[in-house]
Amino acid sequence: MFAIKTSLFFLIIIVFTGLAAAGKPHVIDFRWSNLYPEGMAWDPSAQHFVVGSLNHRTILSVSDAGVVETLISDPTLPENVTVLGLTVDYTKKRLLACLHSSSPLPPFNALAAYDLRTRRRLFLSILPSDPDFPVSSTRRGRDVANDVAVDFKGNAYVTNSIGNFIWKVNEDGEASIFTKSPAFTRYPNTMDENHPFNDCGLNGITYVSKGYLLVVQSNTGKMFKVDADDGKARVVLLNRDLVMPDGIAMRRDGVVLVVSTQKLWFLKSDDSWSEGVVYDKTDLDEEGSATSVVVGEEGRAYVLYGHLMEGITGKGREKFKIVEVKSEKESEDEHVWIYVLLGLGLAYFLFWRFQMKQLVQNLDKKIN
Numbered sequence: 001m002f003a004i005k006t007s008l009f010f011l012i013i014i015v016f017t018g019l020a021a022a023g024k025p026h027v028i029d030f031r032w033s034n035l036y037p038e039g040m041a042w043d044p045s046a047q048h049f050v051v052g053s054l055n056h057r058t059i060l061s062v063s064d065a066g067v068v069e070t071l072i073s074d075p076t077l078p079e080n081v082t083v084l085g086l087t088v089d090y091t092k093k094r095l096l097a098c099l100h101s102s103s104p105l106p107p108f109n110a111l112a113a114y115d116l117r118t119r120r121r122l123f124l125s126i127l128p129s130d131p132d133f134p135v136s137s138t139r140r141g142r143d144v145a146n147d148v149a150v151d152f153k154g155n156a157y158v159t160n161s162i163g164n165f166i167w168k169v170n171e172d173g174e175a176s177i178f179t180k181s182p183a184f185t186r187y188p189n190t191m192d193e194n195h196p197f198n199d200c201g202l203n204g205i206t207y208v209s210k211g212y213l214l215v216v217q218s219n220t221g222k223m224f225k226v227d228a229d230d231g232k233a234r235v236v237l238l239n240r241d242l243v244m245p246d247g248i249a250m251r252r253d254g255v256v257l258v259v260s261t262q263k264l265w266f267l268k269s270d271d272s273w274s275e276g277v278v279y280d281k282t283d284l285d286e287e288g289s290a291t292s293v294v295v296g297e298e299g300r301a302y303v304l305y306g307h308l309m310e311g312i313t314g315k316g317r318e319k320f321k322i323v324e325v326k327s328e329k330e331s332e333d334e335h336v337w338i339y340v341l342l343g344l345g346l347a348y349f350l351f352w353r354f355q356m357k358q359l360v361q362n363l364d365k366k367i368n
Contacts, residue, residue, distance in 0.1 A: 026300070026324035030066040033318045036311030039098065039147070040247075040292040040304040040322070041086040043116070047297065049322055051304065052083030052097060054311045059083060059097060059114075062322060064297075071095070072114050074121060080105055085147030085158070085205075085292075092154050092171070093117055098145040099124075109145040111158055111169045123173030130163050130177060144200075147247070149207040151228060157205055157213055164201040166215070166226065179231025187220040187235070191244065196312070204248035204258065204292075210272060216245035216258055223248075223258075225273045237275040238267070247292040251299050259293040259303050262286050264325045280327040288321060301325050 028049075036054035043050055049062040050071060057079075059072040078101060085098040093116045101108035107129075113122040127145055144161040151157075154171030157178060164185055168178035184202060191198050200218040207213055213226040214236070221241035226233040247259045256267040256276070262284055269276040284290050288305030296302050305321040 025326060026064070026302075028062065028064060028066050028302075028322040030062050030068050030320055030322070031318045032060060032068055032320070034311070034316055035060070035306075035320060036308055036317070037304060037306040037320065038082070038291050038308050039084050039086040040294055040302075040306075041088045041095070042294040042296045042302075043088045043095075044090060044297075045093075045116075049294070049296070049302070050086055050088065050095065051306075051322075052086055054082050054306075054308065055080075057081055057083075059086070059095065072097075072119055074112070074114075076121075077112070077124075078105075078108050081108065084145065087148050087150055087156075088116070089113075089150045089154060089156075091152055094122065094154075096148050096150060096156050098148050098158055100145050103142070107142065109143050109160075111145065111148060111156055111167070111173075111175065113156075113173065125169050125173045125175040127158060127160075127167045127169075127175050128177060130165060130180065132180075133163075146200075146203055147205050149205045149213060151207050152209070155228075157207065157228070159202040159205050159215060161200045161202055161218070164217075166202065166205070166213075166231070179226060179233060181224075181226070181231060181233035183224060183233040183235060184217070187217075187222050189219045190221055190241070191219040196309070197244070203246050206248050206250050206256075208250060208273075212273070214248060214250070214256060214273060216242065216248050218244050218246060221245060223267075223273075223276070234274075236269075236273050239277050242278075246290070247294075247303075249293050249295050249301070251295050251301075253299070257293045257295070257301050259284070259290050261289050261291070261309075264290075264293060264301065264303060266327045266330075280329045282325050282327065284325070293325075296324075 034055050037051035039052040041050040051060050057074050057077045061069050061071040082100050083097050087096050095114045097112045099110045109127045111125045142162050146159045146161040148158045156169040158167040165180040166178045169175045203218045205215045211228050215224045223236040224233045225236050244260045245258045249257045258265045264282045265278050266280040267276050267278050289308045290303045292304040302322050302324050
């Protein structure tokens with residue numbers, strides 16, 4: 001009887017501990033002077049986050065306790081280069097980083113690859129401009145290597161936010177323009193013309209193991225499905241347009257996460273992303289200027305508050321955050337299962353009490 005009561009007691013403790021944990025998101029505060037990170041990745045082997053910088057030629061690791069260490073320091077890169085999108089190629093044990101220099105600096109867009117074991121640079125691939133743009137074009141030279149995804153063969157795919165096309169860099173560092181699909185320029189710009197990122201097109205990108213890429217476009221709110229073999233692209237039909245989408249990530253269960261400075265959207269699809277549904281959204285701290293989302297340990301979604309807009313204006317800051325963000329609808333479902341578990345435990349205990357009472361009564365009758 002003591003064992004049963006003890007088991008029930010621990011069951012109740014576990015249930016209420018689970019409820020408390022489910023309601024409290026994981027917040028990681030970290031410090032680094034004038035870092036202003038735009039890109040973030042998750043390294044599943046080392047169990048830490050990886051962030052870039054608006055102002056430093058370094059890439060840092062951030063533990064779940066907020067401990068910051070220099071992962072990559074590359075002084076051979078051009079001065080004032082910005083480290084934007086990042087991804088961990090866990091099959092090849094590499095870190096891939098998008099590099100960009102903003103005006104008035106000379107144009108520079110490249111993809112760098114680093115060995116995660118030795119931290120040695122494997123290659124630095126200069127990304128070519130579109131030759132179809134005339135030299136006099138105001139857009140020529142203003143390409144922006146924004147975000148990167150990698151497939152299982154080691155091919156990297158890099159979005160160009162101004163040119164609205166995607167580069168491909170193979171495992172050996174050979175770079176080319178992968179796709180200039182007309183779908184990327186088919187939809188009107190919905191962003192305020194005075195917004196500082198009004199001309200930001202293709203942005204976040206993720207690779208799906210079935211052989212395609214999902215890409216979001218900031219100034220139209222569209223998502224595209226892009227064949228990873230031939231580059232053919234088509235818009236994903238959503239039940240609502242996204243507003244200024246930036247980063248994108250996919251969970252193991254197929255749920256896609258898209259972040260903006262204001263929202264984190266949760267999307268799913270039943271037909272391999274010909275169509276999709278935004279089934280939940282969570283408000284974010286707009287002041288933090290969230291730009292990136294990753295899937296961390298146990299499928300948890302984390303967004304990066306890098307205060308990018310503040311960094312662009314030249315202010316100084318040393319405090320930044322990585323914050324776990326949950327779907328309220330999914331949390332409600334989790335709570336339901338916890339309560340079901342608690343109910344089953346109580347039902348089992350009451351049934352046991354009833355059985356014990358019957359047993360005692362039967363023994364009393366025999367004795368008397």
